[in-house]
Amino acid sequence: MSLDVESRSEPSPSEPPGTSTGSSPGAGAEAAAAGVAAGGARSAAKESLEDYTLRFAPRSYRQWGPGVVATSALGGIAYLADFSIGANIGMAHGTTNALLGILVAAVIIFVTGLPLAYYAARYNLDLDLITRGSGFGYYGSIITNVIFATFTFILFALEGSIMAQGLELGLGIPKPVGYAIATIIVIPLVIYGMKSLARVQVWTTPLWLVLMVIPVGYLVVSDPSSVGEFLDYRGENGQGPSFAAVMLAAGVCLSLIAQIAEQIDYLRFMPPKTAENRVAWWRAVILAGPGWVVFGAAKQITGLFITVYLIARLDPAASATANEPVHQFLGVYQHMMPGWLAMVLAVVLVVISQIKINVTNAYSGSLAWTNSFTRVTRTYPGRLVFVGVNLAIALTLMELNMFDFLNTVLSFYANCAMAWIVTVATDIVVNKHVLGLSPKVPEFRRGMLHNWNPVGLVSLGLSAGISIAMFFGAFGPGIAPFSPIFAVLIALVATPVTAIATRGRYYLRRTDDGIELPYTDADGNPSDELLTCHVTGLDFERPDMLRSNEPGPDGEVQYISSLALATDRTGRYVLPAQP
CATH class of the missing domain: 1.10.4160.10 (Hydantoin permease)
Structure with a gap:
């Protein structure tokens, strides 16, 4: 099977779409920062070398059986x-x-x-x-x-x-x-x-x-x-x-x-x-x-x-x-x-x-x-x-x-390693599908997530911290051999307990990404519908995109890719948190 992928042209405007230079120093700084974000996102989108480092792998690239x-x-x-x-x-x-x-x-x-x-x-x-x-x-x-x-x-x-x-x-x-x-x-x-x-x-x-x-x-x-x-x-x-x-x-x-x-x-x-x-x-x-x-x-x-x-x-x-x-x-x-x-x-x-x-x-x-x-x-x-x-x-x-x-x-x-892997696996199985406190569809985009979630951090900290202390003999030489098992058990318990204690409030900053197109297709796979990122001028598949907080010149809705958001230093495109 061919390993070649569809190539997409990259725009080369003198100024990234969606940015403008203003008369005030602040506006100029914002435009410069936006230009940096656009340039960084375009660099990250070079499929041949970067291999979707920061984002999900789009259907157009996944040509293998x-x-x-x-x-x-x-x-x-x-x-x-x-x-x-x-x-x-x-x-x-x-x-x-x-x-x-x-x-x-x-x-x-x-x-x-x-x-x-x-x-x-x-x-x-x-x-x-x-x-x-x-x-x-x-x-x-x-x-x-x-x-x-x-x-x-x-x-x-x-x-x-x-x-x-x-x-x-x-x-x-x-x-x-x-x-x-x-x-x-x-x-x-x-x-x-x-x-x-x-x-x-x-x-x-x-x-x-x-x-x-x-x-x-x-x-x-x-x-x-x-x-x-x-x-x-x-x-x-x-x-x-x-x-x-x-x-x-x-x-x-x-x-x-x-x-x-x-x-x-x-x-x-x-x-x-x-x-x-x-x-x-x-x-x-x-x-x-x-x-x-x-x-x-x-x-x-x-x-x-x-x-x-x-x-x-x-x-x-x-x-x-x-x-x-x-x-x-x-x-x-x-x-x-x-x-x-x-x-x-x-x-x-x-x-x-x-x-x-x-x-x-x-x-x-x-x-x-x-x-x-x-x-x-x-x-x-x-x-x-x-x-x-x-x-x-x-x-x-x-x-x-x-x-x-x-x-x-x-x-x-x-x-x-066990503290991390067991925490994530427990969140998927228990918190997502049993307790319903964690969103079932995994979210990764900036602006949709809180920056920090105590569910994973508390579980990782307790599991790794206690098991490493055990490994080095803090609880006696007789307990040291069992540190890996304690790492597993602590993560299994701490992950759902912390989710229940926080009522799942720290998973999603927003539940709506502002795009009316469905996230998945009829088979439940991530959609391959294309939308244009107004910062980079490139087309990205629907799961990679969010509505931009910056409307177009005539007040129209604009979309932004997760790549552009990842390299944006101004925060001007990030949608506000939902109550």
Whole structure:
């Protein structure tokens, strides 16, 4: 299917429509500010590079079928950190505790990810836009954006470190140089957003699957006794079944709960859901949304399985590098083929996996940083600026050898990520559909939302704050392992309780956006009716638009896009709040 999209001409007036110069200094300043807003909005509307950073993905751009979107989204979970995570928690707590921890984490991630994936695919919004209207407010979701951006550069650093390990082992490239290569190699691929990413993910997935699945299958078939050894493994300390150990293992795995936000960065490009495509649509949403955790859990188990095999069959000293995926797959490949070919394929697998996930990390991180920066400063610097920012942070973490502190970093981060994801999921399921206190159709536009909503902020603050204090032993060492579970439980309770206490008053600043055209079509999908933004002169689809507070020259109604509002410093176009 073609990945080309309809191009729309951009006006090039000497002065943005809807602005005028006045004789007073104040009027001139307002006109200048309006001109800046128009210029920023036009920059953000350049589809080829900006990829709908600040707004919903319009139907005119969403030309992919459900299968292509799902395949692209699942390509982003090719990361090898799962193999390291499985190895680390297994070596620390034994197979039984690790398997139970992986299961606990997978269930929580799937259940919380399903409503988020549905809302993203149905309303074509990324998780930041969903978060705004699900308890956090227009500015409140900046906090969660920073949490997500942190996830992208942590995971980028982990994957870049794994690639550098492969380059050092296979080609003798020093790790510091390998870190730089792992960072630079993704830049050309991530520049053009979804167009480029879809091609990369679709074309590399078959080779990645062959390199990863066949060797492990061969190992199980050729040496069935390895399964029994795997199940009997008790870790470095000979630890038996333990609830605390299960929770510690689950805490590490739960750090990946924020992966749903990266899946959503693809799912927002799903085509409209209709009677004809509903089965394929739902299959794609479930598989590529919360379904990612099924593949992730399988990789964690596989990483532990290979690690146990290497330690038991080759050399107990192999535990020093058994958590490094390149050593894991090299050990398996060597049973199947000559050493030189095993080395080549191990390095190829590591490089392909790193590219597949890190183009997503760089892309998603750039969206999160850009969105937050623009809302705070009302200035749009361009998404590519923050591609560089995210990569610079990730490279710094790699050079600081973050890989050696994998368990600690992920366990700490899990508390923040769960507080955010569980709060939003609870708002969607409970506050929107059970209590009816939160608007069912997600709202993201400036002027429609309050700037801050205590529902999400209180829940996030309590959940993350208390669970992090527990993690660092504030309530005693016996309670510390259970911090992830407390993070989930606190968010589940605090979200509806705060909504009830505030009676849902802080969700919507307005219930009417001033446009008579319906927001959705007959199938319940966001409408594709076009309206012209009087500030930028560009056409936008109905869900992106609001009535402007500034009438036309003859008093007629004018419309303004969410892009123009996001970069407007004057506030002159924002409709007044409704009583």
